Amino acid sequence: MSNALIIMLCVMAGTMLLRAPISFGMLAGGVAYLIAKGQDVGLMAEQVLNGLYNSYVLLAVPLFILAASIMNAGAISERLFSMAIALVGHFRGGLAYVNVIVSVIFSGMSGSAIADAAGPGLVSIRMMTDKKRFTPEFAGALTACSSTIGPIIPPSIPMVIYALVSGTSVGALFLAGVMPGFIMALALMIGIYILGRIHNFPREERTALKDLPKVVLEGFLPMTLPIVLLGGIYSGVFTPTEAAAVAAMHAILLTLYYRSLSWKRLWGVLQESLRQSASVTLIVASAFIMNYAIAAEQIPALVAQWFTLHEFTKTEFMLLINLIFLVLGCLLDTSTMLLVLVPLLIPAAKAMGVDLVHFGVVVVVNMMIGMVTPPFGMLLFVINALTGTSLKGMIRESLPFMFLLLCSLLLLTLFPQTVLWLPQSMGYVTQ
C-alpha cells in the first residue's frame, strides 16, 4: 500500500466522518491521491467522465427511480391494498400480512427499498395504526423489514450497480432475486403468525363475495406492470435498462387512466427524480476514480491472495462475507459498500470458486438488512421522518423480524441452489 493510497483513504474516510457528502469525499480523496502520486489531476476528470459515459447499464437507475416516484405520486400502489385485504385480511393480524404482500407486489415494480417504505409502506402504517389495531412501533418496524424485499425481487437498483462492478448479467441477477425475495416474505409472515398468536392480533372483516370481482380488478391493473417488465426482459423484447423506461411509461399511463397526476405535478416528479438520480449517480461516478486508485495499487489481488492463503472453504468464505457486511451495514450506506467494498472482494470470490450471481444476491440481502440495523439504518430513518415514530421503539419491535430475515440470509448463503435455481433453469451458466 503506497502512501498516496493511505492519503486517499484518510481524506475519504475523514470527510465522510465529518459529514461531508459521500460523493464529494470520494472525489476529494481521488484528487488527493493524484496530487500525492504527482500525477495529472485531469486524470480524475477522465476516469469519472469516461467511466460514466461507458456505463450504459447504469441508466436503469435514474429510470427506476422515476418509475417509483411516479407510482408513489400517482398513488398506484394504494390500489393494491383492497385486493390484498380481500385475500388475507380475515386472518389473525390480517393487515400485517397485507403489509408484506403489498411489499412483495410493489417489489416487482420498483427497485428501491426507500421507495417501498415511503410509498406503500406509509399507507400500510396508517392502516395498521388506525383504530389502534397495532402500535405505531410495530407497524413501523414491520414496514422497515418488509421494505427490504424491494430490491431483492426484480427490478433492483442495487443489483444493477452490482452488475456494473462485477460484470455479471443484470438479467441473471434479477432472476436470482425472485426466490430469495419470496423466502424473506415467507419468513416475515411466519413471524406475524407467531406474534399474532401471542398478542392476539386483530382480524379484518371478510370481504363480501359479491365485491370480490371489483376489488380484484382494481388491483389487477397495477399488477400488469411486473408482468410487462419481467416478461419484456426475459422474452428479449427489451433490455433491463429499457425495461426501466417502459416501467416509468407504464406508470405514467396508469396515472393518466386513474387521473391521479396532473401534468404540472408530473414535472415536479421529474425534477424530484432527477435530484435523487443525480445524488446516486454522483456517488457511482466518484467511485470510478477511487476504484482506479485501488486497482492501480493492486489491492483486490492482495485481498484475494489473503483469502486463498488462509485456506477458507467456500462456505467459510461466504459466512465471513456475511459477517463483514452485517457489521459494516450498521455503519455505512449501501452505495459505499457496493462501490468500495464489493470490487475489493470480487476477485477473492472468483478465486474461491463462488458463483458471482450468488455472491451478488447474498451481498445485496446483507445490505438490505443493514438498512434496518442501527445506528445507521436508513429505512428506520425514513419511517421516523415520515411518521415520527420513535426509533428506539421500532428497533425493539423489529428484533423478531430481523432474526427471521437473518435466518433466511443463512439459508440463501448455505444453499446456493435457492438463489441459482431459477436463473439456471432459464439458461444461466456459472462462469
Place this chain on the structure above:
Amino acid sequence: MFKQLKKVADFIGTASYGILFLTFIYQVVMRFVFNKPLTWSDELIVILYVFSMFWAGAFLLKEKDHVMLDLLYEHLPPQGKRAFSIAYSLLIGGLFLYAVPESYSYVRFMMRENTPVLDVPFGLVFAPFILFLLAISLAYFRKLGVLLGKNWKAEVGAIPHDLHNAESVE
C-alpha cells in the same frame, strides 16, 4: 436575476432528463412496434445522462440532497458541528478548486474528439463536470464564509433525516 438563472438551470436539467426518458420510449417503440431499430438513440441517451447528472450536481442539488453519514455529527454540540463543517468545507472546497484547471484542460482537449454517430464534441458533453467542480467549491467557500462569520449558527442547524438525504441506491 439570480432566481431567474436558477429557474433556467432547473429547466435545462429537468428537460434533458425528460428527453432522455422519452428517447428511451421512442427507441423501444420504434424497434418493437415498427421493427426499425434506431442508430442514434443510445448515444443521445448516454450524452444526456452524463450531461444532466453533472448539471444537476452543479445547480439543482442542495447539500441536504446528498447522502451523508451523520453518526458523529449528530451528537456534537453546536461548536463541534461548526468545527466539523469548517474542516470538511475547507478540504472539499480546496481540493475541488485545485482540480479545476487540469480538469478543464482535459475537457478542452476532448473538444477535438466527437461522438461516433451524432458528432457531438465530447468536450461539450463533459463540460458540466467543470461547472460542477466550480459550483461545489464556490458553495463550500461561501459556507466557510458563513461559518467563520457571526451568523454561523444558521449553518449548523440540525438537518433532520428526511427523504431528501435518504436517496441512496437502496
